Amino acid sequence: MDESSTDRAVDVLTSHEAQVGSLTVRRALPQRRRRRRTVGAWCFADHMGPADVTEGSGLDIGPHPHTGLQTVTWLIDGEALHRDSLGSEQVISAGQLNLMTAGYGVSHAEEATGHYRGTLQGIQLWIAQSDATRDGSPGFEHHAELPRLEIGEASATVLIGDFNGARSPASRDTTLETELVGADVRIHGTSRVALDPTYEYGVIVLEGLIELDGRELGPGTMGYLAPGRDEMTLQSRESSTLIVLGGVPLEHPVFMWWNFVARTRADIDAAYESWRNNDGRFGKVDSPLARVETAAPYWRSREG
Ligand code: MN
Numbered sequence: 140m141d142e143s144s145t146d147r148a149v150d151v152l153t154s155h156e157a158q159v160g161s162l163t164v165r166r167a168l169p170q171r172r173r174r175r176r177t178v179g180a181w182c183f184a185d186h187m188g189p190a191d192v193t194e195g196s197g198l199d200i201g202p203h204p205h206t207g208l209q210t211v212t213w214l215i216d217g218e219a220l221h222r223d224s225l226g227s228e229q230v231i232s233a234g235q236l237n238l239m240t241a242g243y244g245v246s247h248a249e250e251a252t253g254h255y256r257g258t259l260q261g262i263q264l265w266i267a268q269s270d271a272t273r274d275g276s277p278g279f280e281h282h283a284e285l286p287r288l289e290i291g292e293a294s295a296t297v298l299i300g301d302f303n304g305a306r307s308p309a310s311r312d313t314t315l316e317t318e319l320v321g322a323d324v325r326i327h328g329t330s331r332v333a334l335d336p337t338y339e340y341g342v343i344v345l346e347g348l349i350e351l352d353g354r355e356l357g358p359g360t361m362g363y364l365a366p367g368r369d370e371m372t373l374q375s376r377e378s379s380t381l382i383v384l385g386g387v388p389l390e391h392p393v394f395m396w397w398n399f400v401a402r403t404r405a406d407i408d409a410a411y412e413s414w415r416n417n418d419g420r421f422g423k424v425d426s427p428l429a430r431v432e433t434a435a436p437y438w439r440s441r442e443g
Contacts, residue, residue, distance in 0.1 A: 149354040150175075150363040154186065154343075160200035160249065162187050162259075167343045167361040169395070175363060178341040179319040179386010182208065182393045182400065183265035186345055186358070189216060192259045197251030201428030204414045204421040205241035207273040207400030211309075212237040212249075213298055213323065214261035215345060215380055223247035224422025227279040233261075236282040236298055238309045241400075242268065244413070245277035248426035262345065262382055264321065266299075267393045267400050282309055292328025293373065295383075297321075302383070303333050319386030326375040333370050338385040340364040340371070347379025397433050407436055 152173055154165040164185040169176040176182065187198070198219050212221070214233045221229045221237050224246045231237050239247060268275075286297045286305040297307040300320035307321075320338070324330070326349060334340060342351055342362040349355075351362040351373055364371060366388065373381070393400055396407045413420035415432070 147368075149351050150365075151354055151356065152361045152363055154359045154361065157185070159185060159187065160198045161196065162190050162198060165359045167341065177267065177389055177393055178339055178363070178384045180267045180389060181264055181319065181321070181341070181384045181386060182267045182395060183263075184341070184343060184361075184382070184384065185263045186343065187263060188260035189258050190260070191257070192217060192251060193256050194253055195251050197255075197259060198249040199251070199428060200249040201431045202246050202248045202424035202426050203398055203431035204244060204246045204410065205239075205398045206244050206406075206410050207268050208241050209266040209268065210237070210239045210241070210247075211264040211266065211299060211321065212261065213264070213382075214259070215323070216261070217257055217259035218252045218255040219259065219261075220250040220252045221247060221279075222250065222424050222426050223279055224424050225277060225279050228425075229279075229281045231281065234296070236285060236309060238280045238282070238299075240268070240276075240278040242272060242275040242277045244410070244420045244422075246421040246424050248424050248428050250426065250428060260345070262343070264384070265400070266319065267389070270402070273400070273402070280309060282307075285309075290324075290332055291330035293324050293326035293330035293332075295325075296323040298323060320384070322383045324373070324381045324383055325378065326373055326381065327378045328375065330373045331370050332373060332383070334364070334368050335385065336367050336369050337387055339366050339388050340383060340385040342371075342373075343382040343384070345380040345382060347375055347377050349379050349381065350374045396436055404436070404438055408439065411436060
């Protein structure tokens with residue numbers, strides 16, 4: 140494809156639906172058919188809900204493992220309970236951020252809170268870790284307070300990185316080949332948002348309807364912008380909620396299988412075996428939900 144012809148245009152990508160735990164999600168990343176697997180180091184984006192949850196039924200994602208990535212959980216409605224193999228037990232509410240670093244291995248569960256009943260909606264994002272930290276230590280942070288700023292007729296909350304001059308306290312993998320940013324934007328009019336020309340961007344609409352440089356975007360779509368721009372114009376006639384992701388394009392493709400990011404198939408095979416055999420690499424999550432199991436990687440059946 141001739142990239143130069145699309146440099147300035149907004150590329151509109153349609154999310155596909157998937158089932159995660161008890162919720163239907165709209166998956167904006169990765170987009171295998173469109174060959175848009177990442178935006179910067181962002182390698183996964185699931186818009187969860189809106190769904191009705193009860194005290195005893197929520198995300199209902201049992202203990203499962205991760206390697207080589209950071210999970211970013213951001214709710215716009217409701218509450219959920221995070222538990223992980225580091226011993227963390229944290230209720231996350233709308234407007235708060237959970238950041239979990241997998242490194243060599245962590246496992247976690249996402250459950251009902253035991254008290255919240257109502258609407259649950261949010262986004263779960265993954266950041267691919269770099270070669271330098273992929274085999275490093277796991278970690279977990281919760282941020283109840285994040286910087287907010289007004290940008291024209293929009294208000295933004297900075298989740299990760301630096302957005303229009305405000306910086307999130309959430310720690311990032313500082314050795315990533317790439318810088319990156321993630322922000323929640325609530326818009327009710329017109330907003331001209333400053334961009335970093337070295338970044339590519341994805342604008343994911345969670346609620347409402349916006350125009351990005353004249354292209355209409357609603358829930359279930361992501362507007363992609365190639366590097367080289369220093370601003371974008373967002374317009375909305377109704378109150379709309381967006382997630383803006385950005386980062387320096389990765390030099391090497393991310394290798395993902397199931398819940399793992401790794402360098403090689405051998406690394407994935409090892410992670411799969413560790414989870415299947417429960418050998419301690421992923422620790423133990425104190426959760427009433429059943430462990431999530433999966434079939435072996437597809438390449439193993441070929442090897443017979
Ligand atoms: Mn997970």
